[in-house]
Amino acid sequence: MSQALSTDVLIVGGGIAGLWLNARLRRQGFATLLVENATLGGGQSVRSQGIIHGGAKYALHGALSGASEAIADMPRRWREALSGSGELDLSGVRLLSDAHYLWSPGSLAGNITSFFASKAVRGRVDQVKGEQLPPALQHPKFKGKVYRLAELVLDVPSLIARLAELAGDGLLAGERIEPLLEQGELVGLRVDGRAIRAQRIVLSAGRGNAELLAALGLDQPAQQLRPLHMVLVKGPTLKPLYAHCLGGGPKPRVTVTSHPAADGQWVWYLGGDLAEADGVARDPAAQIDAAQKELGALLPWIDLSSAHWATLRVERAEPAQSGLVRPDNAFLAERDRLLVGWPTKLALAPDFADRVLAALDRDGLQPASHAPLPELPRPAIARPAWEELF
Numbered sequence: 001m002s003q004a005l006s007t008d009v010l011i012v013g014g015g016i017a018g019l020w021l022n023a024r025l026r027r028q029g030f031a032t033l034l035v036e037n038a039t040l041g042g043g044q045s046v047r048s049q050g051i052i053h054g055g056a057k058y059a060l061h062g063a064l065s066g067a068s069e070a071i072a073d074m075p076r077r078w079r080e081a082l083s084g085s086g087e088l089d090l091s092g093v094r095l096l097s098d099a100h101y102l103w104s105p106g107s108l109a110g111n112i113t114s115f116f117a118s119k120a121v122r123g124r125v126d127q128v129k130g131e132q133l134p135p136a137l138q139h140p141k142f143k144g145k146v147y148r149l150a151e152l153v154l155d156v157p158s159l160i161a162r163l164a165e166l167a168g169d170g171l172l173a174g175e176r177i178e179p180l181l182e183q184g185e186l187v188g189l190r191v192d193g194r195a196i197r198a199q200r201i202v203l204s205a206g207r208g209n210a211e212l213l214a215a216l217g218l219d220q221p222a223q224q225l226r227p228l229h230m231v232l233v234k235g236p237t238l239k240p241l242y243a244h245c246l247g248g249g250p251k252p253r254v255t256v257t258s259h260p261a262a263d264g265q266w267v268w269y270l271g272g273d274l275a276e277a278d279g280v281a282r283d284p285a286a287q288i289d290a291a292q293k294e295l296g297a298l299l300p301w302i303d304l305s306s307a308h309w310a311t312l313r314v315e316r317a318e319p320a321q322s323g324l325v326r327p328d329n330a331f332l333a334e335r336d337r338l339l340v341g342w343p344t345k346l347a348l349a350p351d352f353a354d355r356v357l358a359a360l361d362r363d364g365l366q367p368a369s370h371a372p373l374p375e376l377p378r379p380a381i382a383r384p385a386w387e388e389l390f
């Protein structure tokens with residue numbers, strides 16, 4: 001029979017939110033155990049574009065929003081972690097680009113003016129020209145303006161692998177999760193029949209939070225799912241590009257990130273407006289057609305005749321908001337020993353961990369002593385979409 005376990009904080013869900021929190025708690029001396037029912041990072045995290053936003057994109061409306069303010073400190077915190085001197089030691093995680101670019105293909109003067117009027121971007125954006133342009137835009141036919149944002153782009157698979165390393169022996173592959181009750185009070189979870197007691201239980205299971213809450217007899221906090229239909233292009237003529245291409249509206253027309261495939265070629269991962277409402281309604285063939293037209297119009301000098309194309313449907317899981325608007329911060333709700341939330345962005349994983357740590361601190365929770373963990377079945381790390389699809 002499986003022996004009962006105990007820990008200080010039991011985390012359910014090994015995406016960026018759970019893994020980052022787990023590493024922070026361990027660094028502070030807490031005993032932790034993280035349960036994952038599929039693969040580490042395999043929900044939204046490894047399918048994300050890996051941009052560590054500093055809020056500039058959200059300032060496109062011209063008006064300063066909550067998001068622009070709350071997120072502004074994230075690039076610094078991630079940069080410090082990547083250099084090994086921050087709240088976590090993420091040295092060794094691959095940085096794909098130390099800047100993300102804002103690219104205005106035409107005469108969008110009005111849009112750009114309001115963008116620069118925003119306090120959130122002032123001092124953090126520089127126009128680039130000539131050889132400073134991203135390699136894919138360095139062409140005599142290129143017209144438009146390009147601005148360098150102080151935002152990073154990370155190789156998420158290497159980030160997940162590093163955080164799994166920092167988790168040490170505290171990872172558990174487990175599928176069936178039930179409440180562990182004592183006199184009607186939640187004191188832990190039963191994972192595949194094994195009782196695990198914990199001082200606190202954190203649900204950071206992305207879209208899986210709703211089902212976990214239901215298993216605990218709860219329906220709050222409510223979650224929303226925002227569907228996306230992303231496009232992937234792989235080919236020998238692609239050069240790295242990390243940019244939001246502006247359209248006329250508040251959202252980027254297309255957001256391009258570039259990811260190294262194991263065979264040495266680059267894969268462009270296309271999001272932004274292309275992947276939202278109309279893109280979600282299209283079938284994969286029509287979505288690829290739309291992406292080909294978009295790239296043909298924006299980057300006509302790039303020969304994509306030998307490129308391979310694929311699409312990926314994925315949903316962003318967030319706390320429910322009115323009108324499916326984007327939440328501005330990481331979100332955390334609490335109920336006795338149970339904490340549940342969504343970082344809402346990969347970039348906001350540190351903010352999610354801050355919120356959990358602040359709740360533990362407020363309650364005066366201290367690391368307790370626990371028997372050492374036995375050897376546990378360990379979840380695998382997710383493969384990137386560009387390796388699965390091509």
Ligand SMILES: Cc1cc2nc3c(=O)[nH]c(=O)nc-3n(C[C@H](O)[C@H](O)[C@H](O)COP(=O)(O)OP(=O)(O)OC[C@H]3O[C@@H](n4cnc5c(N)ncnc54)[C@H](O)[C@@H]3O)c2cc1C
Nearest residue numbers: 013015016017037043044045048049051206208345346347
């Ligand atoms: C296409 C796309 C692009 C994005 N681009 C960016 C970007 O560039 N920058 C940015 O900041 N954000 C981006 N995001 C948002 C970002 O990816 C998410 O906000 C973030 O990854 C969410 O992390 P998470 O850990 O909460 O969830 P997830 O990564 O979804 O992880 C949840 C984990 O919980 C596990 N799980 C689920 N149910 C259970 C259960 N019952 N028991 C155990 N485990 C369970 C899942 O298997 C999964 O591993 C993007 C999102 C998408 C979809």
